[in-house]
Amino acid sequence: MTTAKRDTYTPETLLNVAVRVFNERGYDGTSMEHLSRAAGISKSSIYHHVAGKEELLRRAVSRATDGLFRILDEPGALRGRAVERVEYVTRRTVEVLMAELPYVTLLLRVRGNTKTERWALERRREFDQRVAALLKAAVADGDLRADVDIRLATRLLFGMVNSLVEWYRPQPEAGAGGVEGVPAVDDLPGTVVRLAFEGMRAAGR
Secondary structure (H helix, E strand, O other): OOOHHHOOOOOHHHHHHHHHHHHHHOOOOOOHHHHHHHHOOOOHHHHOOOOOOHHHHHHHHHHHHHHHHHHHHHHHHHHOOOOHHHHHHHHHHHHHHOHHHHHHHHHHHHHOHHHHHHHHHHHHHHHHHHHHHHHHHHHHHHOOOOOOOOHHHHHHHHHHOOOOHHOOOOOOOOOOEEOOOOOOOHHHHHHHOOOOOOOOOOOOO
């Protein structure tokens, strides 16, 4: 049985296991022994695929950040009024979070204790700054309220979006998913956009 697992294991399936263990135990609390047991293969087999657990972390958070930054290059994020673009980015951010939930969860939990974690935090800050710039432009256009502090609005926006990793659980057969005791939401990204921006829209916009 062990041989079969070794023969069929791939870097992708190993990464999936590592992300699950990192999220369960915390990156600092995970050893190569933990990863070996969870994967059902020897540590030497893991080293055949990667240099160590930090390489697995780098691959995992890169998958999350790459997904987020790709949003900023999509037509919906580049064309139209700033308010339309920031709403688009918010919707797509939720969609990426839903699609890559374990990876984004790990990204949001890194603390900066290693070189890879510090790199991930810097990427997160860069993404937040890009979105804050869109919010600022929307205020300048008169589409968002001028009395809303941009830094606070950005924190509140991402606070709401990022909180999804704590309760959102996919439910393929019952809508978009949700938390136990709360009905599934058919359009969770759209709901987040409406809740986030209806209160920030300038009067008459």
